[in-house]
Structures are given as structure tokens and as C-alpha cells.
Amino acid sequence: MASRHRVAVLVRHGVLPLELGLVHQLFGVARSTGGAPLYSVETCALEPGPVRTDADFVVHVESGPDLLALADTVVIPASHELDETDRVLPPALADALRRVRPGTRLASICTGAFVLAAAGLLDGLRATTHWKSAERFRRSFPAVDLDPDVLYTDNGDVLTSAGEAAGIDLCLHLIRRDHGAAVAGEVARSTVVPPHREGGQAQYLQVPVPPSGAHDSTAPAREWALRNLDRPMRLADLAARAAMSTRSFTRRFRQEVGLSPRQWLIRQRVERARQLLERTDLPVDRVAEAVGFTTAVSLRQHFTGTLGVSPSAYRRTFRGSGHSPAG
Template identity: 70%
Template sequence: MSVFGDAGRRHRVAVLVRDGVLPMELGLVHQLFGTAVSPAGELLYEVVSCALAPGEVRTDADFSVTIDHGPGTLAEADTVVLPASHEQDEVPGPLPGPLADALELIGPDTRIATICTAAFVLAAAGLLEGLPATTHWQSGDRFRAWYPDVALDCDVLYTESGRVLTSAGEAAGIDLCLHMIRNDHGAAVANEVARRTVVPPHRDGGQAQYIPRPIAAPGASSTGRARAWALEHLDRPLTLRDLAARESTSVRTFTRRFREEVGTSANRWLTRQRIERARHLLEATDLPVDHVAEQAGFGTAASLRQHLQAALGVSPSAYRSTFRG
């Protein structure tokens, strides 16, 4: 599946807007994809909103939006994004005819992404059967009861399986859009979009949703200093003992606090940061691959190749040839 538009035009993102749409979710898709530019300053995406019928569409706030395009836009899209509609998503039974017909217009190779409870729509359409997916954690029990054949995981921010991607709540939609931009055009482009929007450039999809969790006792140290120190020393072989020492805690206490604060293990977080460093070096420098591996903390080119293949499905040389600006 190609994630790029046909030669001569920008990648087209169609946003399917339904009554009850969350304005933030509609806006974030336009904000993120709509500000992604090439190193030469050229817009990389064309973002078009469409509805089941052109005209006024209610939001879940005290205003409506006017949508000029109908469902035919879906047939022309390279990516389709479905924001949530709390009044329509969590309704049992088959999809309404117009919505089902609209989804049939989406091409077999078109990328499809959902934000929050819009995952219910894809599940009802049979597009998530046997696939990993996520949705807002408050809706998890209902989703599992209705769609037991979907591998739902409400402990992550977003999932990706082939051409189908799902994300948790509204803010996780930002993470998912940045993830798609990063996969399409590289880390440098995605990071610049994040800087313009003043959001974190990357949160791993496996990071836990912000559901209620025990917080550290007053006065207890966080893991922020250790993370900042680790980012400055990624070229070194770092251990949990090294990180715990930065916070003057035991490895056991540090490990527990790290997961509570970051939502993933310290080792997984560290690997993710090394991959991001390697991506940046492959895009922004002409360093040989073995030097990239050393500076990112993987040690050898073989180790870098193994980790990049596992995370992105490409070799370092293939990644560089695709995204080197």
C-alpha cells in the first residue's frame, strides 16, 4: 500500500464528519496534516472534510459546521480519518445505511484511521475483525462486549495494523496523526509539525492512556531528571542502575515510578529514544550507518538494522534513501 498520493498531486486526507462530531478532533486533523511541509516549504497534504450529505453538521458543542463535500470524496482519498461522534458511535446494531454506503466507497488500499470512539464504526463495518485496536478507555467494556473478535487494547494510545489505525481519546488523535506524518515523510517533518502545534513530537503508541493511576507520595522524586540525562547520553550503554542512580532510588523503585509516570518500561522507552535519534541522524546527516548506530547507542550497524526493521519494517539504508532531505 502506498501512503503517497498519485504523481502530480498531494496526498489527500478525507475527514468524514458526522453529526455530534467533536470539534477538537476535526480541527486537529486539519491542523496537523495541513501544516506539514517539505524542506522546500511545499504543502504535503490536501485535507478535505466531507459528510454523508453536504450541508450543516451538528457538533457536540453549541455550534454547527458547514461541510461542502459529500461522501464521494472518500473514493478519492489516500487516507480517511474518522473523528468520533459520541451521539452515533456507541449505538448497538448494524451501521445506518448512508454510513455503511459511504464506507463502501473507500478504496481497498486507502489508509483508514479513527479517533476515540470512531473505532466502533470500523468494528461494526467488520474492518477490525481479528485486528488490534483501541478506543477511549471508558468505552472499553462496551466495545469488548459488542465486538469480541477485535483484539482491543485500552492500555495504548494508538494501534496500527496494515492500512487500519485506531487511537484512544482526543489527544491520542494528535499522536496518531503525527505517527502517520512521520511514517509518510520522516521524523524531521513530523517534528516540525509538532513544534508548530506546541505538542510533544512523539509518544509511543504503546504508551498507556491517561487513566486514573496511583500517584507518587508528596515529596517523592520523579524520573524526569533521569530521562533528561539519558537523552544527553544515548551513545552510552545505559542500564536501569544508571538511570536509578540519577534519581537516588533503588532500581525497583525507579522501575515502578517510571512506568507510573511514562506508561511504559524504562527499557522500552530507551529503545524508542534510540530509534528516534537514529532516524534523525539518517535523515539529517551523511554519517555512515555504523557511526549512526554508535551515536544512537545501538553499538553496531547490525543491532541498528535489527531494531529499525522491527520498529519500521525498513533497513537503515532504505530509510535514508526515502527520507534524506
Template identity: 65%
Template sequence: MRADRATPAFAGTAPHRVAVLARPGLLPMELGIVLRLFGQARSADGMRLYQVATCALEPGELRTDTDITVNVHHGPEALALADTVVLPASDEDYAPTEDLAPRMAEALSRIRPDARIASICTGSFVLAAAGLLDGLRATTHWRSSALFRALYPGVRLDPDVLYTDEGRILTAAGVASGIDLCLHMIRTDHGAAVANDVARGTVVPPHRPGGQAQYIQRPIPDEGESSTGSTRAWAVQRLDQPLRLRDLAERAAMSVRTFTRRFRDEVGLSPAEWLLQQRVDRARALLEETSHTIDRIAAECGFGAASSLRRHFHAALGVSPAAYRTTFRGPGPK
């Protein structure tokens, strides 16, 4: 993969200049997303709507997280000319530091105050370290959300969405969420018709429903020696049954008040919130692994009616059970 050989980075009077800041250890797919989607956008008369240039802190050959390299011809001076700067992820983000490297700080200082800045996946760690996300809503890959929160408590992290738009600053969740974010920016700049045309050319949906929550697989917790662990394990085997708070407390040989307090201390949720989460997770598994009807899944997960399952499922994941099944298992009984 080679960047276009052009000096300077942006030639002529392109209507909108996009600079992609690549770093060592970059993910080639994320770089390709930006180049492909913005590069496809055309006006009604066929004119390019964006000019895209790839730049790095130092021009030259960059390693990626694969067995290929990328030859980048432009340095950070391209950032000063850009109307939009996109920062893809790098494998350096897997061990981030709270402070920004001086060379990166100097490069980001070149960005114009009116330029739009977007990150993809863990590229948001760099924006946060630069202070660009302070007080703003942002997202990152769900696997990195706990670390992000610990390092940057001043950022309003939303790990459940595919992307965020705070006006000048935008962030995308995971790798493919970069597609959603780029289409959103194109839609914002030039309308739905142009964005839809780019989506069709890339053979992707112009808008994906729901958010990251539907892609997060929660690990089975290790109950250890916790005082409510055995009760939780007992309840998980009986999700199809009515489980009242009093029943759970009696099972744990505690008063309702003591059980509720210890449960929240150990799990971080109330018993009712935890039960709902377990029922939604069980429904997800049945939607992925079986061809059961929605009515049957609702009964087996303790929701009773299909309407109750649909309501709680959509509230938790942002999509319907049928849409979730189509995404993770393929078309099946509704």
C-alpha cells in the same frame, strides 16, 4: 468553523488527499486536529504535501457536541477520491449499536480498497461495526474499552496504547491521541523531519512516550461482601510492608490454595498481580500529589529500592516515574 468551499472536494493533482468524514455530534477539536496537522505539512521547497477536505453523509450544517455548528460542503462522494480517510468521534458513539447504519455502510463502501483508513477516539466503533477491524489490533478511548470488547470480540483491542497501525487501518485512543496518530501518518509518509516540523508548528511533542495506561484513573473498588474484600482493604493500608501470600491467606482465615482461588474469582488477578497494581497506583498518587523523592516513594509503596519502582512502573505504564511526575505534576525532585 467552516469547511473550504471547493467543488469538487479535491482540486488539481494534490499528492495526497485526506477526507475527514464528519458526523452529527462531532468533537470540533478532533476535526481541527486533522485539518491543522495535515494542512501544515510542507515539502522542503514549501509545497503542501496534503489536500484535506471535510465531508459528511449529507452536506450542510452539522451539530457538534458544543454550542457551535460546522458547515460541511462535501458529501460522501469525496471518500471515493481520498488516499486517506479519517473518521473522528461523535457523541453518537456514546451509545453505539453493533450494526452499521445503512447510510454509513454505503458511504464507507465508496472508499477505495487501497486507501488508508484511520479513526480517532470512539470513531473506531464505526470501523468495527463495518467489519474493518476484524482480526486486527485496534484501540479506542479507555472509558469505552469494556463496551467495545463486548460488542466486537473479534477485534484485538489494546486499550493501553495511544494508537495502532495495522497497515491500511489505524486507530487512535482518545481526543489528543489524534495528534499522535496524525503525526505518525505524516512521519510514515514523508519522514521524521516533516513530522517534527509539523509538531513544532503545533507546539506539541513529535512523539509521546508511554500509552493510555498512564491516563487511566482506576476507581476505588467496592469490596461489598466478598470473602477477600476485608483482606484487600487491610493490605492496601500496609503496602509499605512485605506482604506474603501466606500472610494474606491467614488474615482471611483461609488456606493459601482456597484464598488464591477465591481471590482470582473475585478480582480477576492473582494476589501478587493485584498487589503490584496497588503499589503502582499508590506510586502514581504520590508522584502526582507530593514532592517525595523516588527513593522515598519506592519505600512507601513496598518496592524497596528506586530501581525496582522504576522497572515495575515502566512495565505497567510505559514511562518512568520521573516522566510521569513531569506530565501530571510538573518538574520536581527526581
């Protein structure tokens, strides 16, 4: 039996309990189709012992930084006490990160991105952090391509996420990348969170999202689109479902979702295609029809553009060698 993927969470004084807990919860409940745990999650600190949180309690951490040398993935949550203070890593933190093996996957939550940036691991790469800290980050680390509008970034072995709850999006993305949409979807269902949150941080800055069913919301159109992804859809059709002009609908859609209607629709169709490729033996051209891309060529174009892999290659990866579906 294959060994579990080992995740180490490096906590520092001032850690946010939510960020520590969500890593353990999400990776901890991920299971194979046979029910076997897929990850082991362990916490370490710069020194074993009590670590202050930003709440009114401490957490006792038994492992020190030696654990980092054993990890397949290292996650660095934020510290409100220590982040955003220096452009150079404190000696103990720099020493800890030197223990990480080459090729280990590194991920930050919220202002944990300041640690990766100070270590020089984000230079020339796209990264994000909490929107409130974006300007300070940009001034401190001009060599990093900061995108404050997204929920997370993925550079292969180095990933970053935005404010606290965006750590959920990041963990689900990693599980989806490792084991496919079906496993990540089951983790999301068991923890009662959406498997893929729409849009980015921009939707949380100034304009609140109206509740589903509000008279000036695009939610009815989105709900209808998700039920009818196999059908052709024009912008005018979606706007009519929301009882708006196309111009008003497009503006409101961007405010609510953070994407254009076309971008959102492509993303939803790709996500539905992932599920069908994992769970069914439908040929690729039938999958394309079922999700509204009409042709296999269109599906391949959008699927590869979104995920960086063809539908057939994705199916081989997440269905296993025992399946030989057409397409």
C-alpha cells in the same frame, strides 16, 4: 510536481471539534523541504449542510460522501451521539463507506473505531479506542483484538487511535510514516506538541504523572538519558539519577511512562537514529555509536524490530535517490 495526498475527514452529528480541527491543523501544516504543502484536507458529511458538534455550535460541511471516493486517506472522528449505539452501521453510513476505494487508508479517532469495527474492517486486527469505551467495544466486537492501553494502532491501511488527543499522535505517526521523522518533527514544533508521546493510555487512568523535577519522579533520569544517549546506561545508573532503588525506579517509571526503562530507552535511541539517518551522511555504524547501540548489528536489530525496515532502507526512503551515504 507530485500531487498532494488527499485526506477526507468524515464527520457526523455529535462530532468533537477538537478531533475535526486537529486533523486539518496537523496535515495542513506539513511541508516538503521546499515548502510545498504535502496534504490537502477536506471535510465531508453523510449529507452536505450543517452538522452538530458536541459543543454549542454547528459546522457547515459543503461536501457529501462522494468525496470519499477521491481520498487517499479517510479519517473518522468520534460522534458522542452515534457511536457505541449499534453493532450494525446505519444505512447512510454503510453506503458512504462503500464509496471508499480499495487500498484507501482508513483511520479512526477515539470512538470512531466503533464505525470501523461495525463495518467489519477491524476483524482479526489490533485496534484501540478510548479507555472508557473499551469494555463496551470488546463486548460488541469480540472478533477485534482490542488493546486499550496504547495511544494508536497501525495495521497498514487501517489505523485506530485512543481518546481525542491521541488523534494528534496518530496524525503525527501517519506524517512520519509518509514523509519521515524530520517532517513530522517540524509539524510537531509548529503546533507545539511532542513529536512522539511516551507510553499509552494506562498512564492516564489512575496514577497522575508527577511534574518534572518532583522528588519522586523519574523525569530527571529521563532528561539526563536524552542528553546522553550515546553513553552506555544501566538500570542502576538511571535509578541513581532519580535517587531511587532500581525496584522503586522501575515501578515509578512504568506508572509515569507506560513502558519499562529498557523499552523507553530503545525507543528513544531508535528515534534519534531516524533523525541522523535523515539529516546526516554518517555511516550506519557511526549512527549506532551516536545513539548508544554500540554496533551496527545492534542498531539494525532494534531499528528493524521497531519500524519494520532496516536503517539503510529507511535512509533511502527519506533521504531520496540523490543521496548515497555510506552504510
